[in-house]
Amino acid sequence: MRGPNGSAMRGPNGNPMAESTGVCVYAVVPDPGDRAGRAGTALAGVRGWASEPVRLVTADGLAAAVGTIPAELAGGDRLQRRLADPGWLAFAVRAHHRVVEACFRAMPTVPFRMGTVYQHEASVRELLTERATQLRAALAVVDGRCEWGVKVYHRAPPEPARQPSTVGAGGADRPGTAYLLQRRAERANREQARVAAALAAARLDAALAALAVAVERPAAAGYPGDAPAPMLRASYLVDAARSDQFTGAVRALAAQHAAVQVRLTGPWPAYSFVGGVEAGVP
C-alpha cells in the first residue's frame, strides 16, 4: 500500500503498517458539537459495510461518519472478489445507503462515493481539514434540501382490437389491403402516442425544474431499474420546505397526462448533487 506521495505507508509509530483495518467514510456532516446528542442518536445502532458500528470523526467544524472495517474489505484482491458477489455488493450498497440516510434524517449530509477508505482515522481528520472549503460548500448546497427521483415512461395506448377476421365479411374481396391499412393506422397511432408522451415528459420536467434548486439528468441509459427505458430520468434537488409542493406537482402533472406513467422516489440524501459542487446551483 502506498501513500499519496508514493512512499510506503507507515503506522503512527513509524513502522510499516500491518494492513489490519481500514476506515470507511460514508458521509460528511457539520460537526454536531454534542456527539451524544442528535447525531449520536441518529447513528446509534447503524451499521456499515462490515456490520460495524458507525461513529463520527471530527475536525475543523466538520464530522465524517466512519466505520472501521477489516482489511479484507479495505482493498485488494479479496475485496474485488467479494464485490464480484452480487449478493455482497447489494448488501454493501444498502449498508452505505443506510449510514448516509441515518445522517440525512438528522443533519445536512454530503454522501461520499461508496468505497472511500482510509488507513487511519488521522487521515480522515486530515481530509476534513484539507478539503474543508469544498466540503463546506457541498454542505451549503444540500443543507435543508433533499433529492427526488422522477422517471417518466411512455404509456403505450391499448392495442385496438383487431378485426377477428375479414374473411367472409363485406370487405373480403381485398383482405390484404384492409390489413395493410389497419397496420398503417396502428403505426400512426403509436407514433402519435409517443410524441404526446415526449411532450408530456418535457412539460413535466420543466414544471418540476421550476420548483427545484438544481436538476440532474444523467445521460446514460441502462440502470437496472430501467425497463423499459424511461423517456425522462431526472433528479431534482428540492428545498425541504417545498417538498410537498414538489410531490403535489408531480402528482398533478402525472394525472394530467394520460400518455405517461410517472415514477417518483424520494426523499433521498442529495447523492446526485455533491459530485460537482459548483454545478447548477445558484
Place this chain on the structure above:
Amino acid sequence: MTGTVARPEPANLADVLERVLDKGIVIAGDIRINLVDVELLTIRIRLLVASVDRAKEMGIDWWEYDPTLSSRARAAIERERDAGTERERDAGTEREPDG
C-alpha cells in the same frame, strides 16, 4: 405499478443501486476502492443476472448501452450504431417502428 398517480414509492434494490453507485462526492481515500472502473461492469452484469429477479424483463444487455462504463463498451456502442445504420439503410422506409 397502477395508474398515472405518482406517490413516492418505497426504494427497491434497483433504486438504491441507481442512487448510490457512481454518486456521492469523490475524494480519494488513501485506499480508494475503484468501483467505477472495469470491475463495476462485471459487478453490475453479475448482479443483474444473478440477483435482480427482474433481470429478464430488464433486458440483460443494458450495460452495453451505458456509455459511462468503459471504452470497450463505447467501442461496442459505436459498432452497434454503425451496424444499425446499415440495417436501417437496407430496410428502407418500411422499417417497423420498435416497441
